[in-house]
Amino acid sequence: MSLDWDVRMQTLLLNFVLATFLFLSAIQDGNAGITSSFIRSEWPSVDIPLDNEVFAVSNGHNAPQQVHITQGDYDGKAVIISWVTPDEPGPSKVQYGKSDNKYQFSAEGTVTNYTFYQYKSGYIHHCLIEGLEYNTKYYYRIGSGDSSREFWFVTPPIVGRDVPYKFGIIGDLGQTYNSLSTLDHYMKSGAQTVLFVGDLSYADRYQYNDVGIRWDSWGRFLERSAAYQPWIWSAGNHEIEYMPHMGEVVPFKSYLHRYTTPYLASKSSSPLWYSIRRASAHIIVLSSYSPFVKYTPQYQWLKEELKRVDRDKTPWLIVLMHVPLYSSNEGHYMEGESMRAVFESSFIHYKVDAVFAGHVHAYERSYRFSNTDYNITSGNRYPIPDKAAPVYITVGDGGNQEGLASRFFEPQPEYSAFREASYGHSTLEIMNRTHAIYHWNRNDDGKKVPTDSFVLHNQYWGKNRRRRKLKKNFVSNVVGRLATDL
Numbered sequence: 001m002s003l004d005w006d007v008r009m010q011t012l013l014l015n016f017v018l019a020t021f022l023f024l025s026a027i028q029d030g031n032a033g034i035t036s037s038f039i040r041s042e043w044p045s046v047d048i049p050l051d052n053e054v055f056a057v058s059n060g061h062n063a064p065q066q067v068h069i070t071q072g073d074y075d076g077k078a079v080i081i082s083w084v085t086p087d088e089p090g091p092s093k094v095q096y097g098k099s100d101n102k103y104q105f106s107a108e109g110t111v112t113n114y115t116f117y118q119y120k121s122g123y124i125h126h127c128l129i130e131g132l133e134y135n136t137k138y139y140y141r142i143g144s145g146d147s148s149r150e151f152w153f154v155t156p157p158i159v160g161r162d163v164p165y166k167f168g169i170i171g172d173l174g175q176t177y178n179s180l181s182t183l184d185h186y187m188k189s190g191a192q193t194v195l196f197v198g199d200l201s202y203a204d205r206y207q208y209n210d211v212g213i214r215w216d217s218w219g220r221f222l223e224r225s226a227a228y229q230p231w232i233w234s235a236g237n238h239e240i241e242y243m244p245h246m247g248e249v250v251p252f253k254s255y256l257h258r259y260t261t262p263y264l265a266s267k268s269s270s271p272l273w274y275s276i277r278r279a280s281a282h283i284i285v286l287s288s289y290s291p292f293v294k295y296t297p298q299y300q301w302l303k304e305e306l307k308r309v310d311r312d313k314t315p316w317l318i319v320l321m322h323v324p325l326y327s328s329n330e331g332h333y334m335e336g337e338s339m340r341a342v343f344e345s346s347f348i349h350y351k352v353d354a355v356f357a358g359h360v361h362a363y364e365r366s367y368r369f370s371n372t373d374y375n376i377t378s379g380n381r382y383p384i385p386d387k388a389a390p391v392y393i394t395v396g397d398g399g400n401q402e403g404l405a406s407r408f409f410e411p412q413p414e415y416s417a418f419r420e421a422s423y424g425h426s427t428l429e430i431m432n433r434t435h436a437i438y439h440w441n442r443n444d445d446g447k448k449v450p451t452d453s454f455v456l457h458n459q460y461w462g463k464n465r466r467r468r469k470l471k472k473n474f475v476s477n478v479v480g481r482l483a484t485d486l
Helices: 003-026 177-185 210-224 254-256 296-308 337-349 467-485
Strands: 066-069 077-086 092-097 103-106 111-114 122-128 137-142 149-154 164-168 195-196 274-278 283-284 314-318 354-357 363-368 392-393 416-420 424-430 435-444 448-455
Touching: 003 448, 066 210, 092 122, 092 195, 103 122, 122 137, 164 177, 164 254, 164 392, 177 424, 177 435, 195 314, 210 254, 283 296, 296 337, 314 337, 363 435, 363 448, 392 435, 416 448
Parallel strands: 164 195, 283 314, 314 354, 354 392
Antiparallel strands: 066 077, 077 122, 092 103, 092 137, 111 122, 137 149, 164 424, 274 283, 363 392, 363 416, 424 435, 435 448
């Protein structure tokens, strides 16, 4: 290797280390919050017409459509594969194997359907595949004859404390042109699993039979991603679909038929709240629209689930919900206050790293603040800095037709680190047990624009006496990756 090459390498690595130092110095808690001055230009916020190619129906009689997968157990060795056959039940069997077109195994699923007003759904299949090997690519086939379809997925690494993994975070997606931009950008991010924080199709903004039709179109729209990697579901207000004028009064009817979750694996009594472990993360999903106060099933389940978290195996503890506990946006202001009062102290006690929510159609990230000392008698009314608190991040900006929540309260509260009314998606890349890299990417009229980022320090291991050594290894690994890329 030439001397010039050595000098060039040393210069690049030095610049990287200096840039990293400046970056880490700039994002420490306590900096003044930023309200972005970016003004989004005009971009369609209307649902894509049904005849658009993004909603194309699969070729062949009774061909499977709306294919999506989610984790099927507690530790990532199972998947639930779901799909719809439009004309008749057909087989509920999934054939699968480790080689393309070689399916050594099969599993039998279940089939159901439902009505909503006068709409009759297709035949909805759910098939659990268990006993999979970690970190393995599987190919699978559903349907029969010439109408069968083939897909693949990759199982996660074995659960462990230094296992790297990259999650995407999306909320309030809908099926507009902005939604398409978000999905396209996410699919290029390299993330391996989506953490979805509620409000899926926005079909409830329609009436009568169009509600069911728009659930079908959204399922076909999402298939390009969700058939190939797990989406971890949580429900939002647009999944409730309480429509007494249409004779529909059973909450979450469409959602629960179409999008199943592995709730029994985490000893939950409802598919609306549950937990999974994936790679080095323990993911807890809560329901903002189910009872959650003391002695309710959700409260009791969370109390026990938090005790089950093993930070030696899964150092990262992440919570998903729909309604944000902290938000300085006028949209849906204070709607999460009652849940904050019930759960915030537990989040701090168990050292939750991050809480992701949607609902508010904008982006906002908090510093580490808490309001557990709130007292109307003594006058302690405001959140205060708290290094033991999680970071709260609102990503209700997927792209739905209701538009953006562009009105923030001024002045910006001290707990708010960054906020902007734009569409976009986030990624969380776990590096090891102490550090993860977070990004929020704006959709700037069809272009992906990295906008907000920071290094997330693990709440449990970050204060461990071995942190200095791990941090040194973290920097060395990143520098090594850069050198390899060169």
